[in-house]
Amino acid sequence: MEKDVMLLIKDSKLYIVLGCLTLLFFLNPYLKKEEDILLKSGYRKTDGMTQNTLFLKIMGMKKVGTAFIWIDQILTVGGGGDPETVIKKIKNNSDKISYLDPYFLTNYNFSGSILGLIRIYKRFDLASEIYEKGIEYNPDDLVLKNYFAGIMAASKNNMDALLINFERVVNNTKDDLLTNMVAYLYERRYKKLKDKKDLEKALRYWGMLVESKDEKYKEIGIRKIQTLIIDKKK
Amino acid sequence: MKKILTIGKYTLKENISNKVFNGILYFGVLSIFFTTLLDEVALYEGGRVIRDSGLFFTEFLIMLIIVYISSTYVIKAVTEKSIYLVLTKAVTKSKYIMGINLGIIYSVFCNVLVMGGILGIILYIQGEFDWWYIRALFFIGLKLSILSSLGIFFSIISDSAVTSTIFTLFTYILGHGVMEIKAISEKLTGTVFQWILDLLYIILPKFNLLNYKDHLITTDINYLLIIGYIIVYITCVITATNIVFQRKRL
8 A cells, every 4th residue: 555655656647637736726716707707698687597497507508498498489479379378488488598598689579579569469568578688688789679669669559650660670680570560550551541652661561571481471472562553553 | 659649540440330339420410400300490590599409419419429438448448358459569558548538539529520510511501600610519529528538537447337427427417517516615605515515616627618509608708728728627637547547457
């Protein structure tokens, strides 16, 4: 035993290990600073924290977790069902995504607009909570701000403000849901006030939907353009 | 040096002909193709979903391969007695260990190249391929290189494939949670547990820092410091493995 210890002491490799451990010890405060940067860049509150999201965060699977919750969000919206249950699930999923990745902009825009603009939901309170969270973590994003302003205008039935803000978002993002909405609002206004400018704008936005990747929106765009052209000729 | 490189090359060749290695690799490639199906249900974020889930599968499956290989390689060589053939041909135990480490690190990067390359082509078609992706793959390689060195170390100190696999897997899990370990230790001020947790915080590999694919904001991190840390850590583990292996009766 004593012989083994003596041999170990004489072994130069032992000093390399000790040297490396000392280096690791000295590097530690610098590495801690880097960890603090990562910690500060993450979500700072606890809403959206469940056993699963906490596990994903600790295990370094925030982004893949976000990806799968995002798919669940799309399926929830697409699947429909009892409005109260769907509203609860959309808000929960949005909170979970924010907890894992507060910089995921599509989450705020999509979840917020679904809750604020779809007629059967119309939960401006929850939509504004989602947007406020988004703006807190992404203060420089203009699309998010315009979306939020548009939702607020919609909650107060201020059609002009809503159209100005949503047009800016549509021009930047080519979002199908919003393009459909803007086109529909211009068409409705044209039918009410018979202003040719509104018709031109409605045609422009229905035209944008024709380019959509989503077959459903593409079909709506084509159908609407055909009807409006017949109207225009009359 | 030449002998270490030769052992490394031989280890890589042996790994490539390993059935488990190939099985998991094929499964990994299939999983990456499976992620492309998610594009249909991810609406506006198809590219992002494919990239994030693809990178996750890449790391997870290569981790499984590496844990299996590194925890069983030396034990298998001793059981099959092939280690004696190498050690009797003027190859020292240190060179053997360094060669194996190098060979498994080669295998890590080969796997990253194959699986990452396939995912890269898919991402290129989706328009999501960029430098961020290449850096994420590089960091997966570095992270798993540390894990492979630890796997070999555990297999030599534990003498059992099951135990060393469990140790390596636990190190992988704990390595991601070092920040939480530190947070717990800060709450236990003045107790023995604080000392133990602080020691664990220093000794465990900081996989949370190396997890580039999961960093939310990437610009402010000092990557030179992190690469320096990886080099020091791997050197430390390989040298410690050497010391233990020198004194081991085969």
